[in-house]
Amino acid sequence: MSADSSLSKETPNPAVDGSELIRFDNVTKRFGSNVVLDKLDFSVASGKHVTLIGPSGSGKTTILRLLMTLVKPDEGTIKVGGQYLTHEKRNGDLVPAGEKHIREVRKNIGMVFQQFNLFPNMKVLRNITEAPVTVLGLPKEEAEQRARELLEMVGLTEHIDKYPSQLSGGQQQRVAIARALAMRPQVLLLDEVTSALDPELVAGVLDLLRDIARSTDITMLCVTHEMNFARDISDQVLMFDSGRVIETGTPEKIFNDPENDRTREFLSAVL
Template structure:
């Protein structure tokens, strides 16, 4: 039995009472004349691993930022685990509600930049939110954090502060921090794009393990096509704020139906 069996089992947290983990229903978002999301209808099933691909500026990251409540849609409904995160009619003013706050707690996110508190140790970074948001005792939060840091290979570095770590180590610490909140949905926004090439593999190994050994719902944006093909149940090609096509990794990467998808894949595989 793996020494990490218990902590991995604790991450098996699909939405038991929901048929859909994430749902976008006619969601639009614009900045002036730039339509970042256009009437987006999109769902992710509980436990599904979905990767969004597409050109820069296509709106991929905006999907994640809407889920994190870092961006407000202009119109549409977004639900997570069956609970409403956003429900907007056009022109409606938005105020954060208790339900928004509670639904947001179901979501963890790993950003391109690691966003760790530089003055705190790795351990302190990981226990901060469980203690102050989930009201977990410091002892319980620390015990879980140590297990998570061991899972991501950082137990020996938990007393270090982020500037003492490599980029790959900082991103692994950020993954542990997101997992510490026991999210139902894990969002990953280009999790290796800020890393030196030789550090990419160590972060991918952690994500790969989560994808292969847990039932956690995962939604990832990446330009790493080989990695997307390896870990995904479904790949979604996105362009100009809309889904161009979607299917299994084999379908998208071997027999894409859209000319736009074919051109994009040809361009990224040439680099």
Template sequence: MIRFDKVVKRYGDNTVLRELDFHVRPGERVTLIGPSGSGKTTILRLLMTLEKVSGGLIEVDGECLTHIRRGDKRVPADEKHIRPIRRKIGMVFQQFNLFPNMNVLRNITEAPVRALGRPRAEAEAKARELLDMVGLADKALEHPSRLSGGQQQRVAIARALAMEPEILLLDEVTSALDPELVTGVQDLLRDIASSSDLTILCVTHEMGFARDISHRVLMFDQGQIVEDGPPEKIFSDPAEQRTRDFLQAVIQT
């Protein structure tokens, strides 16, 4: 469902991803762990086309996201090519990114109406179903400023799901929350993961959450994969010393 082929990402002289190769199968839930600055969030931003690759290719569902063929050459993809591929991907951001001037219902329905062409009544009915699922059925007409951080993140999750994505990207979705709100959001995502066939790519520093939600865990360091395996292996008996050092430091803190 997702394939990175020798992907390089540079910011000036700083190389963040170094010929990165990895894949995620349809319906697979993969979590990226590793120190801050190792390139994890950059991977998600490349998939959302918020950043452009410096080298290599990215494929989504068998289609090249980053490039198109023009004659016998491969050139960077234009927006017309990217847009239908990107619609397969939903992302939940660390900082919620809700529109403060719109109520909850409008935050969820705006993209389906504008990007997918859904009739507003249909989009609102779906939004209300999703709000009920995330436990916020009574908050449809509230504005984000009147919601707690945990409630705002639940709205952001509902908004991502309203686009009916095949791939869901989760970027440190609980790191901006007060500690007492983290469990509720994580429990919701566990339920979504276990009850759907979504392909999920998750970045988190919450190791318990990573263990619970993942089919596979990738340990990142300095823009490369250090270790790749099932969570029971990565968290209980990692093969690489770098993984052991990272987990020891995270669990102690």
């Protein structure tokens, strides 16, 4: 599927000036005694496509969940667009942020999950319009027009009045992508978006994401085991192991000439 004019109209095009859009400073996250992220420092520039690779359990998905504030850091801070995500300044001190502040910063972030996470009691159209109307305050008619254009982009116009249970896994994931883009986020998070799909459906979803990556300036942070996809869309690849970034570089560098023994070991197992 190729991108069309609706793609460029309906997805954001933040200024790509190399400015820092996401910043993790000394972030630690524990689940019980398990340290999932260990004093993590990294940043993502606006408009860039960054892919996180590494073994299961290395902390990659936790990064996305932190950005969506589904979990909060035990130590350290996260900034999005120069604003603290789960902290705020109050009387000169940095304190845990209130829910209003978190919602305001988080609305610039969209996420596509492994398991689609569509609302089962809502038809496709309302799945896409619900957040723009309730969170952004978009008029219903404008939200529906945006949704129809996005459904055309993802090739699902004829399924607009169906419930998620009436769609295939691949179709549900396309709806989930359209739903994330309907918020016009600055950042799109992709969490193993093909892992729950039957193999024959994977290529279509990845092709759609390639179109988004190539046709817009949206910043993408992607966790995937699809190494060819990572090679195709990434400006930067980060190799994770035990909650730390152990190597970072261009796709050409990481996939063709990795420096770290653990990176070489991981890639030899998955390529």
